[in-house]
Amino acid sequence: EAGVTQFPSHSVIEKGQTVTLRCDPISGHDNLYWYRRVMGKEIKFLLHFVKESKQDESGMPNNRFLAERTGGTYSTLKVQPAELEDSGVYFCASSQWDTQYFGPGTRLTVL
């Protein structure tokens, strides 16, 4: 069974540019989560999809972040325009029950 995949693995952009991160969850998992870890700090929740619906987006930092989950399958997280403080590792996780399975993350660097 394929795990959670994320693309790209690394992204380096300049302040003001746009970046789109993609997550493919484990097939059949209704729940999809986005998290972010800023260097040395805790992994912080961003939002939670159940199928294509946003269940909880309380962790989204501001309206520069837009998440979508097309047809309840893969999800994208767009940052527009990117700021320096958006740098970090963005993790996607999926679950059907209790256990959340994490992808390898996308390391975003904003210069």
Added chain:
Amino acid sequence: QQQVKQSPQSLIVQKGGISIINCAYENTAFDYFPWYQQFPGKGPALLIAIRPDVSEKKEGRFTISFNKSAKQFSLHIMDSQPGDSATYFCAARKNYGGATNKLIFGTGTLLAVQP
């Protein structure tokens, strides 16, 4: 305000020794406490988890000890091996009645097991 506090930030243990990582929480509504292990370049992977109705759970060399009254839980790695060298995260989940299952993480502990 950090809801789950984790210590130490880093830990060096000799091969065969016991590694102990501690976490404390404030919110009594938390009902599920997993530990995740992360190797460089990989995502966090569930190692072991416990619910507050038990005080200890053991899986192989890994044990969670849970103290509900003190609102603390810890991970013990017995007979630590160099292959255990990784970053460990504790986490907690609040019971929202099924509305959401977001995890609240500690800051992580970088464990190095020396041969």
